[in-house]
Amino acid sequence: MSNSTPATDYTLTELLICAASTAWIDDGEVLATGIGIVPRLAASLSMLSTNPDLMMTDSEAYMVAEPVPVGKRNGYEPKRDSWMGFSRIFDNVWGKKRHAFVGPTQIDCFGQANISCIGPHAKPKVQMLGVRGFPGNSISHQNSFFIPNHNKKVFVDGEVDMVASIGYNPERLPKGYSFDDIDIRLIVTNLCVMDFNGPNKQIRVISLHPGVSIEEVVDNTSFQLSYASDIPTTAAPTVEQLEIINRVDPNNARAYVIKDNPLGDRRKEQA
């Protein structure tokens, strides 16, 4: 069995990591920032396979020459290339050489995303983090989104409660700007992979995870999606990819991302 052979046993989270890792393939030499376990492991996988030119940090204040394994280091010492404190992160962001993969709480049909609060900002029902770096990220560089629970509360009707990141909304386009100034790449969910290459930047389903129907995706999304009549199945992780993921996640933090850590092909789960 060659290393590029699709694996037969893999978890849904491992499938999502591999799907998300495709986001950086054509990016060249940019800083890959994956916030959360799946995006971080996806960036790590990409740097160790499809795009070795990627740059990453140690999630603290240094650039590293290779991805730092998640969690307990067991003697591993990060290979620090340079200092990269928070003030310098903004220099990088504004220089546009970055592709962030983040996990918003809400996304709307324009790709506008929210991590600030639920309900009206003046008196929120739920205060979350605040807009953090979303406004600057979204108008500066490539961005992708990870959603571990694809449902209508995440993919909302109308606009998100607090537009923290700019999307492809013609009503909100600032003077002198075009959709070319915004670059949202992928949305990877527990059901499917989507991009923004439908008509007029409409969100488009580009692959369904094994055993998932387009009806389930549509039923769990509050807005219209674009999709072809024949949608491919998300590629299974290869043996090599699983080996790399194991290396960058030796403590198996990925097992706790999705409840009960289901199999990648849900039909096997039911069998």
Added chain:
Amino acid sequence: MNKCQTAQQVVAQIKDGMTVGIGGWGPRRKPMALIRELLRSDVKDLTIVAYGGADVGMLCAAGKVKKVIYAFVSLDFIPLEPYFRQARQNATIETMEIDEGMFLLGLKAAAMNIPFIPTNIGLGTDVLNINPEIKTIESPYSDGKEWVAMPAINLDVALLHVDKADSRGVCQIKGADHYMDDLFARASKQTFVSCDELVESDYFHQDPLEARFVFWERSETNAVVHIPGGAHPTSCDPMYGFDVPHFKTYNASVKSDGGWQSYFDEFVQCSEQEYLEKVGGLDALKKLPLPVF
């Protein structure tokens, strides 16, 4: 020149309604002993400016805050700050919620003594709708674009914590990141710095590398307060990590009636010496592991 003062002396200079910037980031290198002193005082109606953590939460819980200027308030490993969340959901505080980078530019503008810095950050988002005081401008040049004129965030006081300082106000941060502390120091009329260790000036002269960890001139430092363990329960890399069990206790307190009052009675309404003893002593504090991600 000797800039050494006590925590009581510096906090006595903070008046009702002032704008107070707090250095550090989330649960990292916050001047918590100075915050505790502020919590003990009668000061109120403050505008707090911070990359926020429990500093913001505690000041909100104690009713010291009129307004918070922030991009996030988080304890990191506990994503949502309990008392900030409570204050927001009860709408007891005013806000200026902005992007982390806009925040940097606001401090930078204040530090440069200019009214604003143009940026594209915030365009197309609700940041501009919830903050009508942030204006957009037309470019005077040929790009033909609209720009956000990020206003200066002028501070009356900045409160910072560093590893080492001397009595002249030369401050050293050896931790991996000095965050925006240099900008806080420059954006404020008065900067009060607590330090874990008060050193002789010779300390900085032993190796040029020591001087490389000094991020602002001593002219930006108005007072130095020697408070060992003064960042606890936040971290002071490389001296100590943040106190996870303590933060968990603090976070859990929000769920019980009178939770803040119990926390306040136990950990604020006492001297710093008593505080250190209650949290296990300075030796134990210095052994708190630095976080690994």
